[in-house]
Amino acid sequence: MTRNGISRVKTGCTTCKIRRVKCDEKRPCCSRCLSTGRRCDGYVSPPSGSHSWAQLLRSAPPQKTIALTRLNRDGSAAVDRAALFYHRVAAPALAGCLSKTFWTTAVAQVALQEPVAGHAVLALSSIFESFTEGIPGTMMTTTTTTTTTTTTTTFAAWHYGEALRLLRTTRDRALVLFVCVLFIAIELLRKNAAAVITHCRHGINILNETRAESGFLRKHVVPAMRQLSIVPFFFGADPKTFPLIDRPVFLSSSSSSSSPARFFASVAEAYESQMALYTRLVRFLQIGEEARLAKGHVGPEPDRRWTRKFLMIDMDRWHEAFRALKAGRGRHTGRDRTVLNLLEIRHIMGRVQIELFDSASERDYDAYVDDYRAVVDLTTEAAAAEEEEEEEGEVEKANAVHNPAGSPGPKRVSKVLTNDSVLEVDLSTLLYTVVAKCRCLRLRLVALKLMESLARPRENVWSRRITIVAARRLIEMEHDISLPDDLDEEDWGEEEEDGVLPPEERRVVNVKFPFGNAGKRGPLRNLCFYLRDPKDGHMITRSEWLSIEEPSGRGRG
Structure with a gap:
């Protein structure tokens, strides 16, 4: 008697x-199909949510593009281009x-299997x-004048809406948190402060309520969320x-809280810590207090003095x-040493x-010149x-052009200090504090020149032209001078060696930058400089x- 055929193949x-x-x-x-002269009809994509996080991250990321064609409503060309970009x-x-693994590997792999992540990645x-072309983020919700911009913003808005839907x-809470990180990045690029705060708040609350923590959540999502959690402040x-x-x-x-110090096994560990x-620190500088007690413990919160002491001990x-x-x-490596300089x-x-x-x-800042x-x-x-x-990368690129057969190809140059980190506070922004609080003219001019050379407003969300303008005006006000457009070291004075510092009444305590559309008139911005009256x-x-x-005549570099 002939047995009924039963399909036992589950994959393939x-x-x-x-x-x-x-x-x-x-x-x-x-x-198997090709060797027997048959046509292979391809593979059926499994339903969304059928893969575990371990399965999603097991294989290598795609080498050329992310196959997200199924997510497009009008065809594959726009999706293929966005995925490749x-x-x-x-x-x-x-x-x-x-944080190379999260954005280059985890995001690409999860986007392949989860439509909500795929739509978010395309947006x-x-x-x-x-952002890199200098188009304002608010254009995504307004009518634009050019066809190219209209197409781009409509494409982003539709996929963003689909991801939200x-x-x-x-x-899956891990997937929700994963997509939340993508949403925060989107709103940062759009410079939508209210949406950034909302997404960060919801993401952190969900993360704190999640008790069963997977390896994917701990290794990929939490570090990315921790990096962006400082943005709302x-x-x-x-x-x-x-x-x-x-x-x-x-x-x-592993070390206990009573240990005087811990060691870092890698630069990445030092960075995350x-x-x-x-x-x-940022939270303390804004309110001067910190919740140090664990949940369920009874007792008063430490005051500002003790909070600062706790922070300084942990920083030491x-x-x-x-x-x-x-x-x-x-x-x-040379790259590690550069990152170590950034952390220091x-x-x-x-x-x-x-x-x-x-x-x-x-005047208290004068003691920290060193x-x-x-x-x-x-x-x-x-x-x-x-x-x-x-320069080495340019040489290798030129050699590869002249001898393509014998060269493995030019090495990718990764800029740690300028445009390699779009979402992190760049070094040009950090130098603003040196320019603002160091009153030795020569040293603060060196810092200003570095600040201008490292600034990349179209490659970092924190690098802004207004910060440089404020820094230059600070120096002019405090030293009662007028700075030329191009800083030349030969024209700098010897004020640092002479020990002549600005008087207290000319020193700027703080600068208030315009927020939103308030304080803007075309290329003009209204800045408020706060000075302290030495009398009262x-x-x-x-x-x-x-x-x-x-x-005019100066490039961005």
């Missing part, structure tokens, strides 16, 4: 399933100096392209009510472990800020190393309209 191409034979599952076409341009730029890619029915979020990530920083070296400290522990890591220069600059500036938090006089000089030296060293790396200590406000246009 459509042709092998129909023939009920074992498929070798080679892609894009299986070898994300893979080749956006992902490396978003990755930053140490992110399109908006990132608009699908997210409402998504039950720069956009005016209330630090007293805004949530903090209730997750420890996982290090390969510093980001957690940096978030606490971090720096002790950092020095041990940096001492092993023999095992660090952040530590120095953070330490000065917290030590002078309650300062009653701007710290400012160290920041300028570290920046100069890192910038020189980066310039040398760029009250603040004096000085408002000025300054142009943010580039001087």
Whole structure:
């Protein structure tokens, strides 16, 4: 009696399933079909949510593009272009100096299997392209004059809307948090402060409520969320009510809270540990207090003095472990050493800020000239190393053109300090504090020149022309001078050596930048400079309209 045929093949191409034979599952076409002269009908995509996080991240990311054609409503050309742009341009730029895996690998792989992530990636890619071209993020919701811009913004808006729609029915919290990170990046590029704060708040609340933590969440999502959790404080979020990530920083070296120091196994560990400290520091600088008690404990919150002491102790522990890591220069690459310089600059500036938090006089900053000089030296060293790396890349590129057969191809030049990190606070922005608080003219002019050379407004969301304009005006006001468009070291005075510093009444305590559309008139911006009256200590406000246009004859570099 003939037995009824039963299909036992669960995977493989459509042709092998129909023939009920074992498929070798080679892609894009299986070898079994091709070797027998048959046509391979390809593979059926599994339903959304049928893969585990381990399965999603098991295979290597696509080498050329992300196959998201099924997500387009009008055809495949626009989707293929956006996917290719994300893979080749956006992902490396978003990755930053140490978060390469998340943006270049995890995002690409999850987008292939989850439509909600796929739509978010396509929207992110399109908006990132608009950002690099200098198109305002608000154009996504307005009528534009050019066909190209209209097409781009319509494409981004539709996929962003689809991602939001699908997210409402998504039950996997890890996937919700994953897409939330993409939404934060989108709104950062659009410079939509309210949406950034909202997405960050919801994401952190969901993360804190999630008890069962998967390896994917811990290794990929939490570090990315921690990196972006500091952003709302720069956009005016209330630090007293805004949530903090209730997750420890996982290090390969386990140490108790009573240990005097821990060691870092890698530069990435030092970076993630510093980001957690940096978030606490920014919050403290805004409100001067911190919730130190664990849930369920009874007792008063520590006051400002004790909060600062706790932070300084933790920062000293971090720096002790950092020095041990940096001492092993023999095992660090040139790129690692540049990143180590960046981390040390952040530590120095953070330490000065917290030590002078309650300062009653701007003269107190004069005692930290050596710290400012160290920041300028570290920046100069890192910038020189980066310039040398760029030159080597150009030489290798030229050699590859003349001898394509014998050369593996030019090395990709990754800029750590300028445009390699789109979402992180760049070094040009960090140098603003040196220019604003260091009153030695020669040193602050060196910092200003570095600040201008490293600024890339179209390659970093924090790098803005208005910051440089404010820094230049600060120097002019405090030293009662007029700076030329092009800074020439031969024209700088010897004020630092003479010890002649600006008087207290000319020193600027703080600068208020315009927020939103208020204080804007074409290329002009209204800045408020706050000075302290030496007689009674009250603040004096000085408002000025300054142009943010580039001087003629000067390039961005």
